[in-house]
Amino acid sequence: MHFHIITIFPSMLDSYLGESILARAIASKKIKVTTYNPRDITKDKHGKVDDRPYGGGPGMLMTAQPILDTVKKIIRKKKTAKWKVIITLPGGKMLSNVYASQTVKKYTDVIIICGRYEGIDARVKKGLKVLLPKGSSIDEVSIGDYVLTGGELPAMVMIDVMSRQVVGVLGKIESLEESRASSSEMYTRPPVLLVDQKKLIVPKVLLSGDHKKIDEWREGKDKKKLGK
Numbered sequence: 601m602h603f604h605i606i607t608i609f610p611s612m613l614d615s616y617l618g619e620s621i622l623a624r625a626i627a628s629k630k631i632k633v634t635t636y637n638p639r640d641i642t643k644d645k646h647g648k649v650d651d652r653p654y655g656g657g658p659g660m661l662m663t664a665q666p667i668l669d670t671v672k673k674i675i676r677k678k679k680t681a682k683w684k685v686i687i688t689l690p691g692g693k694m695l696s697n698v699y700a701s702q703t704v705k706k707y708t709d710v711i712i713i714c715g716r717y718e719g720i721d722a723r724v725k726k727g728l729k730v731l732l733p734k735g736s737s738i739d740e741v742s743i744g745d746y747v748l749t750g751g752e753l754p755a756m757v758m759i760d761v762m763s764r765q766v767v768g769v770l771g772k773i774e775s776l777e778e779s780r781a782s783s784s785e786m787y788t789r790p791p792v793l794l795v796d797q798k799k800l801i802v803p804k805v806l807l808s809g810d811h812k813k814i815d816e817w818r819e820g821k822d823k824k825k826l827g828k
Contacts, residue, residue, distance in 0.1 A: 714751030
C-alpha cells in the first residue's frame with residue numbers, strides 16, 4: 601500500500617511515521633508514504649496556495665490548481681495503480697475499520713489531501729473526477745465529530761488504521777483487535793497489585809486457562825459497557 605499525502609506541512613508527519621509499528625512497516629516495505637507540498641507546484645508567483653472565498657466569508661480557502669496539478673503529477677508516475685483519493689473534511693463519511701479494510705483490499709494507492717484554513721475549493725473534487733482513471737474512487741472522510749486546524753492529524757490516523765489492515769504490518773493477523781475476542785477491560789502481571797494497602801486482583805477467569813470462558817467473560821464485559 602502506497603500512501604501519497606498532499607500537505608503544506610509535510611514535516612508534521614515525520615515524527616509519527618518514524619516510530620514503532622509504522623516505521624517498521626515502512627522499513628520492511630509493507631507500506632510506503634510519500635509527501636507532496638502543493639507550494640512546490642503552485643503557479644502563483646508568490647508561492648501562495650490559498651485565497652479569499654468568492655461571495656465573502658471568514659478566512660481563506662486552499663486553491664484548486666496546485667492540488668490538482670500535484671495529483672496529476674502523482675498518477676502519471678504509476679500507470680497501473682488502483683487509486684483511492686481521500687479529502688479530509690469534518691463533514692465527510694466517518695472513518696472506520698470496515699472502511700479501512702475495504703480500501704486496503706480494493707486499492708493499491710491512497711492519495712490523502714490535507715485540508716487547511718476554511719477548507720478547499722470545491723472544484724478540487726470536480727477536477728479529480730476528470731483526472732483520475734476509470735475505477736478510481738473519491739471520498740470525503742472525517743475522523744470524528746469535531747473540527748481540527750488541518751488535515752495532517754486525520755491523515756496520520758488514516759495511515760495508521762489502514763496500515764494495520766495490510767498483511768504483515770502487525771506480524772500476526774490475530775493482533776487485529778477487531779478480528780478477535782478482545783475487551784476494553786484487560787489485565788497483565790502481577791496478578792495482585794497493592795495500592796495504598798488495597799489489593800487489586802485480576803479476575804480469576806483470566807487466570808483459568810479456559811479460553812472459552814475467557815472469551816465469554818470479555819464479551820459480557822463489553823456488552824455491559826455498551827448497555828446491551
